[in-house]
Amino acid sequence: MNSTDIQLDIEKVETSRIDQVDFSNLQFGKQYADHMMYCDYIDGEWQTPKIVPYGPMEFEPSAKVFHYGQAVFEGMKAFKDDDGQIWLFRPEQNFERINKSSKRMAIPEFPKEHFFASLQALLKLDQDWVKKGQGNSLYIRPFVIATENGVSASESDRYRFMIIGCPAQAYYNKPIKVIFAQDYSRAADGGVGFAKAAGNYGAQFYPTKLAKEKGLDQIIWTDASSHEYLEEAGTMNIFFRIGDKLLTAPTNDRILDGVTRKSIIQLAKDNDVEVIVDKVSVKYIVEAARKGELKEIFGAGTAATVVRVEGFEYDGEYFDLPAIDKPYGTFFKSSLQDIQYNRVEDPHGWTVKAF
Amino acid sequence: MNSTDIQLDIEKVETSRIDQVDFSNLQFGKQYADHMMYCDYIDGEWQTPKIVPYGPMEFEPSAKVFHYGQAVFEGMKAFKDDDGQIWLFRPEQNFERINKSSKRMAIPEFPKEHFFASLQALLKLDQDWVKKGQGNSLYIRPFVIATENGVSASESDRYRFMIIGCPAQAYYNKPIKVIFAQDYSRAADGGVGFAKAAGNYGAQFYPTKLAKEKGLDQIIWTDASSHEYLEEAGTMNIFFRIGDKLLTAPTNDRILDGVTRKSIIQLAKDNDVEVIVDKVSVKYIVEAARKGELKEIFGAGTAATVVRVEGFEYDGEYFDLPAIDKPYGTFFKSSLQDIQYNRVEDPHGWTVKAF
Ligand SMILES: Cc1ncc(COP(=O)(O)O)c(C=O)c1O
Ligand SMILES: Cc1ncc(COP(=O)(O)O)c(C=O)c1O
Numbered sequence: 050m051n052s053t054d055i056q057l058d059i060e061k062v063e064t065s066r067i068d069q070v071d072f073s074n075l076q077f078g079k080q081y082a083d084h085m086m087y088c089d090y091i092d093g094e095w096q097t098p099k100i101v102p103y104g105p106m107e108f109e110p111s112a113k114v115f116h117y118g119q120a121v122f123e124g125m126k127a128f129k130d131d132d133g134q135i136w137l138f139r140p141e142q143n144f145e146r147i148n149k150s151s152k153r154m155a156i157p158e159f160p161k162e163h164f165f166a167s168l169q170a171l172l173k174l175d176q177d178w179v180k181k182g183q184g185n186s187l188y189i190r191p192f193v194i195a196t197e198n199g200v201s202a203s204e205s206d207r208y209r210f211m212i213i214g215c216p217a218q219a220y221y222n223k224p225i226k227v228i229f230a231q232d233y234s235r236a237a238d239g240g241v242g243f244a245k246a247a248g249n250y251g252a253q254f255y256p257t258k259l260a261k262e263k264g265l266d267q268i269i270w271t272d273a274s275s276h277e278y279l280e281e282a283g284t285m286n287i288f289f290r291i292g293d294k295l296l297t298a299p300t301n302d303r304i305l306d307g308v309t310r311k312s313i314i315q316l317a318k319d320n321d322v323e324v325i326v327d328k329v330s331v332k333y334i335v336e337a338a339r340k341g342e343l344k345e346i347f348g349a350g351t352a353a354t355v356v357r358v359e360g361f362e363y364d365g366e367y368f369d370l371p372a373i374d375k376p377y378g379t380f381f382k383s384s385l386q387d388i389q390y391n392r393v394e395d396p397h398g399w400t401v402k403a404f
Numbered sequence: 405m406n407s408t409d410i411q412l413d414i415e416k417v418e419t420s421r422i423d424q425v426d427f428s429n430l431q432f433g434k435q436y437a438d439h440m441m442y443c444d445y446i447d448g449e450w451q452t453p454k455i456v457p458y459g460p461m462e463f464e465p466s467a468k469v470f471h472y473g474q475a476v477f478e479g480m481k482a483f484k485d486d487d488g489q490i491w492l493f494r495p496e497q498n499f500e501r502i503n504k505s506s507k508r509m510a511i512p513e514f515p516k517e518h519f520f521a522s523l524q525a526l527l528k529l530d531q532d533w534v535k536k537g538q539g540n541s542l543y544i545r546p547f548v549i550a551t552e553n554g555v556s557a558s559e560s561d562r563y564r565f566m567i568i569g570c571p572a573q574a575y576y577n578k579p580i581k582v583i584f585a586q587d588y589s590r591a592a593d594g595g596v597g598f599a600k601a602a603g604n605y606g607a608q609f610y611p612t613k614l615a616k617e618k619g620l621d622q623i624i625w626t627d628a629s630s631h632e633y634l635e636e637a638g639t640m641n642i643f644f645r646i647g648d649k650l651l652t653a654p655t656n657d658r659i660l661d662g663v664t665r666k667s668i669i670q671l672a673k674d675n676d677v678e679v680i681v682d683k684v685s686v687k688y689i690v691e692a693a694r695k696g697e698l699k700e701i702f703g704a705g706t707a708a709t710v711v712r713v714e715g716f717e718y719d720g721e722y723f724d725l726p727a728i729d730k731p732y733g734t735f736f737k738s739s740l741q742d743i744q745y746n747r748v749e750d751p752h753g754w755t756v757k758a759f
Contacts, residue, residue, distance in 0.1 A: 078466070078555035085465060105462040110440060110568050111433070115549050118473035118602030119609060155609035190555050194470050195606070200433035200545050200570060201707075202639050204609040213465050215555060230594070237592030237628035239585070241607045247473030248603010251550070252596045254474060254510035254559040273592035274629040284557050352556075 055166035062102040072180055075218050082175040082214035086167040090157055090208040098167045111198040113205040119195035120247035121150035124351045126186040127403055129179045130391035135172055135403035138389050142308045150244035155204040156193050172403040184219040224359035225266035229331055234273035242303035253283045279329040285348030286310035290377050291337050295324045309349040313381045338368040347378035355382035410521035417457040427535055430573050437530040437569035441522040445512055445563040453522045466553040468560040474550035475602035476505035479706045481541040482758055484534045485746035490758035493744050497663045505599035510559040511548050527758040539574040579714035580621035584686055589628035597658035608638045634684040640703030641665035645732050646692050650679045664704040668736045693723040702733035710737035
């Protein structure tokens with residue numbers, strides 16, 4: 050990353066908590082690196098970013114984030130290569146996306162220099178939290194919350210931008226079963242589905258819980274108006290392989306424009322795999338499954354990288370997707386990881402040295 | 405309210421802050437009564453509700469409410485009659501609705517006894533914060549937030565239920581101008597629009613800001629699929645008067661089932677005003693406006709009670725709704741307030757003594 054002249058206030062931990070963490074047995078999102086960044090927006094300006102020991106903070110119960118969900122977040126990862134160098138994967142994408150999300154949520158955009166200077170300083174301080182080895186990473190969670198105290202439903206005049214980090218292993222270690230949504234939906238046309246707005250996620254918990262009670266792991270959301278087109282999963286974009294072609298839904302105002310998705314589309318091009326970015330009709334996928342033409346479904350997202358879908362339920366029927374030889378999913382996952390861990394050339398300049 | 409045997413832990417303020425508040429000059433939602441209630445859900449159980457001085461609380465930055473908007477709220481009011489008795493208006497409705505909202509957001513329901521015992525105790529302690537006089541009230545904000553620390557997108561295993569109170573005067577003191585939504589939307593079919601889910605509100609701030617920049621105060625949302633039917637405003641249900649008939653949209657999974665709305669429907673029946681609860685087509689309303697048959701539009705909600713809409717914009721055109729003689733809006737507002745302030749008989753048993 051560009052080194053910058055941005056001033057940061059840094060308060061280091063006295064003793065690291067790292068020895069208390071069992072890195073071979075991590076629960077996703079449950080352990081936090083020693084430091085965190087916060088930066089307040091007050092009187093129309095982002096103040097000096099502060100890096101402090103990770104820990105609790107005080108909020109008034111009337112803070113708008115608690116009442117109106119005016120909050121957005123990002124998810125990105127830092128990887129350590131065999132030489133101990135730390136890399137970020139397409140961090141500009143996350144930076145741009147958090148501001149896109151913020152805009153839709155009436156949150157002021159965050160300055161680029163603040164973002165990258167903080168990230169760099171945090172990763173330098175917490176570099177030991179990024180472990181070498183396949184599947185290991187530091188999951189980085191930038192987020193913004195509305196901190197004005199006031200229970201009236203209008204945008205906040207104060208915000209807090211924060212970055213926290215969680216050491217992570219692979220997110221899903223086994224294939225998942227999904228259900229195609231027929232009743233519930235995730236996002237409306239003209240809504241906030243394309244943004245990583247906090248409320249999009251909480252709204253999925255109940256339908257997902259119902260799916261889990263049926264033995265399914267995730268929902269693949271369909272368009273809210275007709276439920277005829279497959280869009281994305283709760284935290285992943287979705288690819289379908291029909292014969293030798295890959296199919297994925299186009300982004301629109303209901304779908305998150307995923308970094309993993311766009312990277313896979315590029316890798317597919319690089320490897321002469323045809324990718325069709327077009328509406329994915331449920332009917333078409335179900336028929337392809339019946340005819341044996343549906344070879345694979347996989348999800349793509351930062352947390353999971355790539356995860357195989359081993360079957361789906363639709364309209365009360367379960368469709369099995371047996372493992373195949375040389376699946377695209379595995380190929381894209383390892384291609385991505387090779388780049389992320391700096392094991393191969395990076396022709397698109399996706400990886401960025403953390404410091 | 406029924407007195408109950410629920411145990412509450414109560415810590416009173418040493419000195420009330422009430423003398424610092426200018427009750428003739430209140431900004432909605434900006435001043436807080438001396439006490440607040442909180443009750444934690446831990447290990448599958450709601451713990452003993454605690455009443456403590458209003459003030460900041462500690463949260464970890466990884467608390468799920470900050471990331472996933474897993475939060476719901478309610479809005480209700482306490483009124484003081486001329487004899488100094490405090491009344492709540494249909495509080496059971498709010499209690500039932502917060503649990504309905506919670507259910508959709510995968511939040512455990514809150515026990516009825518906890519809710520009413522806390523409310524009663526709070527109102528007793530903070531009774532001086534409820535001022536006599538038309539338009540004055542204590543706005544009561546129950547809410548629930550996800551407090552588990554963890555940045556993985558699944559429902560929390562800890563929650564905090566809270567109640568805070570804000571002294572309030574009339575919310576809107578003048579008529580408003582609205583715009584009928586044509587691009588943005590508030591809620592999807594199969595989504596969480598019917599719930600008072602935090603994220604529903606934050607998602608409206610940006611489109612509402614755009615409307616305000618055009619000199620309009622609020623948006624009347626239309627169905628997300630076609631934008632052909634008028635549904636509700638950001639914090640109010642909407643009534644249209646065509647000739648002598650009232651028209652309002654039916655509730656569905658996109659619309660909040662408002663207490664004020666249902667009370668007005670009942671009052672209309674009581675007063676032989678015909679109310680048609682049916683889809684409200686934009687086209688029909690625009691035509692009625694052109695023909696001079698659209699006599700009134702008004703919004704109905706706890707915060708605002710009833711507020712007159714003096715004009716609307718649709719498709720770039722502004723339609724003026726001049727004030728009329730004996731508007732329904734004013735009649736329903738004063739009928740409601742007469743009941744709320746215990747000035748008339750309450751045939752439906754809507755008002756409930758606070759303690
Ligand atoms: C709704 C949704 N879709 C897709 C994704 C995948 O996006 P990315 O690959 O940028 O992580 C995510 C996760 O970020 C998400 O939250
Ligand atoms: C979206 C929405 N619609 C309508 C209302 C009006 O409901 P009530 O009359 O119960 O306050 C509210 C406010 O509570 C609301 O938030």
